[in-house]
Amino acid sequence: MDSIELLRDFSADYFEARERFCESANAVGAELVRYPITVDQSLSIDVAIVNARASRQRLVVSSGVHGVEGPLGSAIQLSMLRMLHQSELPDDLGYTLIHSINPFGYAHHRRWNEENVDLNRNFKCSSNTYSGCPAGYKNFESVLNPKTAPSRLEPFRVKAFWNIALHGVQAIKEAVATGQYEYPQGLFYGGRAECFSSRIVRENFHTWMGESDEIVHLDVHTGLGRFADYRLLLEYPPGAPAVAWFRELFGRPIVEDGGSHPTSYDARGTFGLWAMADQASLDYRFATVEVGTHPIVRVLAALRAENRAHHYASSSSDIEWARQELRECFCPTSPKWRRKVLADQMKVVQRCAQQLKKAVGNRSEVVGSC
Numbered sequence: 001m002d003s004i005e006l007l008r009d010f011s012a013d014y015f016e017a018r019e020r021f022c023e024s025a026n027a028v029g030a031e032l033v034r035y036p037i038t039v040d041q042s043l044s045i046d047v048a049i050v051n052a053r054a055s056r057q058r059l060v061v062s063s064g065v066h067g068v069e070g071p072l073g074s075a076i077q078l079s080m081l082r083m084l085h086q087s088e089l090p091d092d093l094g095y096t097l098i099h100s101i102n103p104f105g106y107a108h109h110r111r112w113n114e115e116n117v118d119l120n121r122n123f124k125c126s127s128n129t130y131s132g133c134p135a136g137y138k139n140f141e142s143v144l145n146p147k148t149a150p151s152r153l154e155p156f157r158v159k160a161f162w163n164i165a166l167h168g169v170q171a172i173k174e175a176v177a178t179g180q181y182e183y184p185q186g187l188f189y190g191g192r193a194e195c196f197s198s199r200i201v202r203e204n205f206h207t208w209m210g211e212s213d214e215i216v217h218l219d220v221h222t223g224l225g226r227f228a229d230y231r232l233l234l235e236y237p238p239g240a241p242a243v244a245w246f247r248e249l250f251g252r253p254i255v256e257d258g259g260s261h262p263t264s265y266d267a268r269g270t271f272g273l274w275a276m277a278d279q280a281s282l283d284y285r286f287a288t289v290e291v292g293t294h295p296i297v298r299v300l301a302a303l304r305a306e307n308r309a310h311h312y313a314s315s316s317s318d319i320e321w322a323r324q325e326l327r328e329c330f331c332p333t334s335p336k337w338r339r340k341v342l343a344d345q346m347k348v349v350q351r352c353a354q355q356l357k358k359a360v361g362n363r364s365e366v367v368g369s370c
């Protein structure tokens with residue numbers, strides 16, 4: 001795939017991305033299902049299902065759980081649909097592409113959803129409740145969530161560097177990003193109850209998997225890690241079969257399991273933990289794709305400024321600069337970044353598809369027909 005084509009797969013905004021996704025899904029004969037969100041019916045989660053009943057092996061790619069991170073996931077999905085159209089991906093596999101799980105966040109350039117909720121802290125397994133807050137978060141709360149409009153002159157980055165020097169980057173990540181359920185206007189808020197998007201996913205996930213019972217699922221995120229580098233973050237314990245499967249394909253440095261934390265951190269209520277429990281009876285492997293952008297302090301400063309602007313800014317110019325910086329932090333405008341990360345991720349997709357295709361050969365039994 002040439003680099004001009006890859007650059008074109010990044011859409012200008014949510015609406016363009018959704019339109020292109022649906023057109024491309026129709027072109028390959030996918031089943032297309034739309035779920036408009038309650039607060040704004042012009043926004044929707046869209047799901048394309050290819051070979052719903054013809055294959056026991058399925059590759060799932062989901063995008064936009066963290067709205068503003070949607071552009072890369074959407075570009076990957078668009079590239080996949082074009083490759084399917086050009087027979088550059090195995091056509092005897094099933095594919096499920098879940099477009100923009102948080103459409104409000106994607107459309108409004110927010111990581112959070114219409115209720116200020118971080119959806120990746122809102123998927124609940126039965127043992128979890130929507131309550132609690134890490135002690136570390138409480139210590140940082142007033143610094144993270146000032147109840148005033150943001151200022152471009154404020155020395156947040158200096159303070160953040162000082163805190164990181166004092167406590168270490170991992171301690172800050174664990175304290176801040178693992179999720180909290182006590183500050184509804186704060187960063188990384190997991191909500192009081194299941195949100196619309198989480199419910200739609202929970203109620204329909206089985207249907208989206210068609211008749212497949214061997215599934216690899218890549219959930220695409222950006223904003224954490226070295227610029228234009230990527231990791232596959234697994235929430236399985238070390239030694240789990242899924243860890244071995246991903247490690248064999250991608251090698252140890254790329255694949256981080258639940259016991260290693262160079263890029264990842266433990267979070268509650270994640271999409272992955274929920275999906276792994278929900279699909280436990282199947283051969284189901286979930287990985288969070290995390291693609292690095294700018295340094296963590298810049299990303300955190302951008303999240304903090306945008307959240308303040310959303311809740312407290314009175315001038316549209318304050319909101320606009322905060323949003324623009326947030327977009328840059330989660331999908332850099334650099335053509336070099338865009339070309340590299342999309343080319344890398346298409347290799348990840350192709351490698352997963354080829355590995356699943358080997359299983360098609362081993363298990364020739366086909367369920368139903370398309």
Ligand SMILES: [Zn+2]
Nearest residue numbers: 066069221222
């Ligand atoms: Zn994310």
